[in-house]
Amino acid sequence: MFHRKFTILFILTGIIGWYGISSGVIDLESLVPTEEIPEGWALIEGPQIYTKKTLFEHIDGQAELFFKYGFQKSIFAIYQNLKVQENQIELDIYDMGNVLHAFGIFSRFRSEDRPMGVGLDSFLDGSSALFYKGKYFVMLYATEPNPSLLKEWAMKISLRILDHSALPKEIGYFPKNGLKPGSIQYFPEGLLGYQFLKRGFQGTYIEKVEVKDEVEDKAKVKDGDETKTETKEFHLFLAIFKNSQEAMKALRIYRDDLFKKGKIDIAIPTQLGANALKGEDPYQGKVITVQKGPYLLGVVGFEKEKDGEDRLVEFMKNVR
Amino acid sequence: MIGRRKFIKTISSALLGIAAPNILKVRSSLGKTEKTPNLESRTLGRTGLKVTAVSMGVMNCSDPAVLFRAFDLGINFYDTADCYMWGRNEEMVGKVFRGKREKVFIQTKVHPNIEKKMRASVERSLRRLRTDYIDVLLWHNHSFPEEVSDRGLFEFMEKMKKEGKTRFTGFSAHSHMASLLREAAKSNYHDVALVSYNFTHSRNLREAVVIAAQSGMGIIAMKTQAGGYKKERMGGLTPHQAALKYILMDQNVSAAVPGVTTIEQIEECAAVMGNSFTKGNLNSLKQYQSFLHGRICTMCGGCVGECPYGVPHHELLRLAMYHDGYENDSLVRESLQIVTRQEIPRCSRCMSCSVICRRGLDIREQMQLAQELLVRS
Numbered sequence: 001m002f003h004r005k006f007t008i009l010f011i012l013t014g015i016i017g018w019y020g021i022s023s024g025v026i027d028l029e030s031l032v033p034t035e036e037i038p039e040g041w042a043l044i045e046g047p048q049i050y051t052k053k054t055l056f057e058h059i060d061g062q063a064e065l066f067f068k069y070g071f072q073k074s075i076f077a078i079y080q081n082l083k084v085q086e087n088q089i090e091l092d093i094y095d096m097g098n099v100l101h102a103f104g105i106f107s108r109f110r111s112e113d114r115p116m117g118v119g120l121d122s123f124l125d126g127s128s129a130l131f132y133k134g135k136y137f138v139m140l141y142a143t144e145p146n147p148s149l150l151k152e153w154a155m156k157i158s159l160r161i162l163d164h165s166a167l168p169k170e171i172g173y174f175p176k177n178g179l180k181p182g183s184i185q186y187f188p189e190g191l192l193g194y195q196f197l198k199r200g201f202q203g204t205y206i207e208k209v210e211v212k213d214e215v216e217d218k219a220k221v222k223d224g225d226e227t228k229t230e231t232k233e234f235h236l237f238l239a240i241f242k243n244s245q246e247a248m249k250a251l252r253i254y255r256d257d258l259f260k261k262g263k264i265d266i267a268i269p270t271q272l273g274a275n276a277l278k279g280e281d282p283y284q285g286k287v288i289t290v291q292k293g294p295y296l297l298g299v300v301g302f303e304k305e306k307d308g309e310d311r312l313v314e315f316m317k318n319v320r
Numbered sequence: 321m322i323g324r325r326k327f328i329k330t331i332s333s334a335l336l337g338i339a340a341p342n343i344l345k346v347r348s349s350l351g352k353t354e355k356t357p358n359l360e361s362r363t364l365g366r367t368g369l370k371v372t373a374v375s376m377g378v379m380n381c382s383d384p385a386v387l388f389r390a391f392d393l394g395i396n397f398y399d400t401a402d403c404y405m406w407g408r409n410e411e412m413v414g415k416v417f418r419g420k421r422e423k424v425f426i427q428t429k430v431h432p433n434i435e436k437k438m439r440a441s442v443e444r445s446l447r448r449l450r451t452d453y454i455d456v457l458l459w460h461n462h463s464f465p466e467e468v469s470d471r472g473l474f475e476f477m478e479k480m481k482k483e484g485k486t487r488f489t490g491f492s493a494h495s496h497m498a499s500l501l502r503e504a505a506k507s508n509y510h511d512v513a514l515v516s517y518n519f520t521h522s523r524n525l526r527e528a529v530v531i532a533a534q535s536g537m538g539i540i541a542m543k544t545q546a547g548g549y550k551k552e553r554m555g556g557l558t559p560h561q562a563a564l565k566y567i568l569m570d571q572n573v574s575a576a577v578p579g580v581t582t583i584e585q586i587e588e589c590a591a592v593m594g595n596s597f598t599k600g601n602l603n604s605l606k607q608y609q610s611f612l613h614g615r616i617c618t619m620c621g622g623c624v625g626e627c628p629y630g631v632p633h634h635e636l637l638r639l640a641m642y643h644d645g646y647e648n649d650s651l652v653r654e655s656l657q658i659v660t661r662q663e664i665p666r667c668s669r670c671m672s673c674s675v676i677c678r679r680g681l682d683i684r685e686q687m688q689l690a691q692e693l694l695v696r697s
Contacts, residue, residue, distance in 0.1 A: 062404055109408075195582040196584070
C-alpha cells in the first residue's frame with residue numbers, strides 16, 4: 001500500500017516538475033549568473049526584482065512600452081571588472097509573459113540584423129547584446145565595448161532559460177524574397193499607426209526603382225536628365241483579429257478612411273479576390289490589403305505595382 | 321558632407337524601416353484633409369516658447385504616420401528621450417521632422433553620469449534627431465530634491481546651452497513631484513519640469529505646480545490619462561478627452577504630452593484644444609472616479625494619518641491593489657514574498673481605522689483583504 005502511494009506521489013511530482021520545466025516556470029533570480037561569471041568580474045549590484053509598480057523607478061517612462069508588451073516582472077544586476085572599475089556590464093532580464101511579447105519587445109529594440117546565435121533571435125554590437133528566448137527578453141549593456149564578453153554572458157543566461165517555446169508562427173508567413181533581414185516587428189496595438197488595425201506584424205522589403213535625376217549642367221546632357229536606380233523600402237503587414245468578421249470590419253473602416261483622407265483605386269488585381277482594397281494612404285503611400293480568415297494582410301509604400309502585388313500574393317499563399 | 325548625409329539616410333532607413341520619401345510624396349499629392357483642431361498655444365514658462373496645449377509624447381509611438389498626422393494637426397511640441405528603444409524613438413522624430421525643424425520644438429533627455437558620457441549622450445541625440453540643437457533638454461527622472469538642486473548637474477546643462485546644443489533645460493519626474501517642484505522653484509536651475517500630473521493627484525502637487533509655474537518654470541504634464549482605462553470594464557466609458565481637458569484647465573500647465581500610439585488617439589487628444597471642460601466631461605470623470613472610488617487604491621499618496629500600531633498600510637494597500645485593481649495575483653505573490661520576509665505588525669481590526677483615504681477608499685476593508693492574502697500565503 002505504502003509502495004503504491006509512493007509511486008503515485010513520484011509520478012505526480014514528475015508530472016508537476018515536467019510541466020514546470022516545459023512551461024518555463026522558473027524563478028527569475030535563477031537566471032542571473034551570480035557565481036559562474038567570467039574571471040576578473042564580480043556582481044556588485046542586485047539582483048533586483050522590478051514589478052509593474054516599480055519598473056518606472058528603473059527605466060523611467062519607457063516602462064509603458066514594456067507594459068504594452070505584457071510585462072510581468074524583471075530582474076536587474078550590475079557586474080564590475082575588478083581591475084577597471086568603470087568597466088561594467090548591466091543585465092536586464094524581462095519576463096514578458098509569452099514568446100510573442102518577448103519577440104515583440106526584442107523587435108522594437110533591435111536596430112538591424114546583427115545576430116549572435118543566442119536564443120530564438122539576437123542582436124550584438126560593440127557595447128550591447130539583446131536576445132529573446134521563450135517568454136524572456138534579455139538586454140546586456142557594457143560601459144566599454146566588449147562584444148565577445150557580452151556574447152559569453154548572453155550564452156550563460158540562455159542556458160539557464162528552460163522555456164523552449166517556438167518562435168511566433170507568423171514570422172514564417174513573410175516571404176523571404178526581398179525581405180530586409182531583421183526587419184520583422186510585432187506591435188501589440190496601432191499597427192501602421194491605426195487603432196482599427198489593432199495588433200500585428202510588419203516586415204520591410206527592398207525594391208529597386210528608377211529615378212530621374214536632374215543634371216546640374218544641362219549642356220552636358222542633351223535631354224537634361226539621366227536615369228538612375230535607387231533602392232526603396234516598402235512594407236508587408238499582417239493584422240490579427242479575433243475572427244474573420246472582425247477582420248472584415250477593419251477592412252471596411254480602412255476603406256472609409258481612404259475614401260475620406262486618401263484615394264481608392266477600383267482596379268483590384270483579380271487573384272486577390274473580393275475582400276480586397278487598393279488605394280493610396282495619406283501617410284503610408286500606395287496600399288493593397290486583403291482579408292483572409294482572421295487576418296488583414298497587405299502591402300504599403302511600394303512604388304512599382306508589380307512588386308507590391310507579387311509580394312502580397314506570395315504572402316497570401318503563406319498565411320494559413 | 322554628402323557622404324555623411326547619405327550615411328545618415330541609409331542608417332535611418334535601416335533603423336526605422338520606413339520609406340519617408342514615399343510618405344512625403346504621397347502626402348503632398350493628396351489634398352484631402354478634414355477639419356483641423358482649434359489650436360491653443362501656451363507659453364512654456366520663462367522659455368517663452370509658444371507650445372500647443374496638447375502636445376505629443378512620442379515614447380510609445382511606433383509608426384511615423386502618427387507623427388505626420390500630429391504635425392498636420394498643428395501640434396508643435398514633441399517629447400522623446402535618448403533611451404527610448406535605444407534611440408530608435410529619437411531617430412523616428414529626426415526623420416519625420418527633417419526639413420520642418422524650425423516648425424517644431426523637440427524635447428529629449430539625458431541621464432546624470434560623468435561629463436564625458438553625458439556629452440556623448442547629447443551628441444548622439446543630436447545625430448539621431450538630425451538637428452544642431454535641442455529645444456528642451458531634460459534630466460531624466462529626478463527622484464530627490466538633492467538632484468534638482470545639484471550644482472554640478474546645473475553647470476553641465478549651462479555648458480550645453482552655451483555651446484548651443486540646447487536652448488533650454490529642465491528635469492522630468494515620476495515620483496515625489498511636489499517636493500521636487502518646490503525645491504526647483506527656489507533656484508533658476510530649471511526652465512522646464514515634466515511631471516506626472518492628472519486628476520487623481522493630490523492638492524499638494526497642484527499647489528507645488530502653482531509655485532513652480534510662478535517661479536517661471538514651464539510645466540509640462542505627462543501621464544495625464546492616469547494610466548489608461550479599461551473600456552470593457554467601464555461600460556464603454558473612455559474619459560480620455562475629459563482627463564486631458566481637466567489637466568489643461570490648470571493654466572499653470574503649459575502643455576500636456578499624452579503618450580499616443582495611433583492616428584485616432586492623436587486626433588482625439590488634439591480635438592480637446594479650444595474646448596472647455598463641460599458638464600459631460602465632469603460626469604465622465606466622475607464616473608471614472610466612482611469606478612475607482614472605494615474599489616482601487618491608485619497609490620496617489622493622499623493617505624491621511626498613520627496606524628498607531630505601525631501597520632505599514634502602504635505596503636498592504638499595494639497588495640490589495642494588485643489583487644483587486646490589476647487582478648494580477650502573480651504580482652501579489654511577489655509582493656508577499658517581500659512583505660512576509662519583514663516582521664510586520666498585523667492589523668488589529670480596530671473599530672475605526674486611523675488611516676483615511678481622501679478618495680473615500682475603505683482602508684479597513686482593504687487591510688482586511690490584504691490580511692487575508694497574507695494568511696493565504
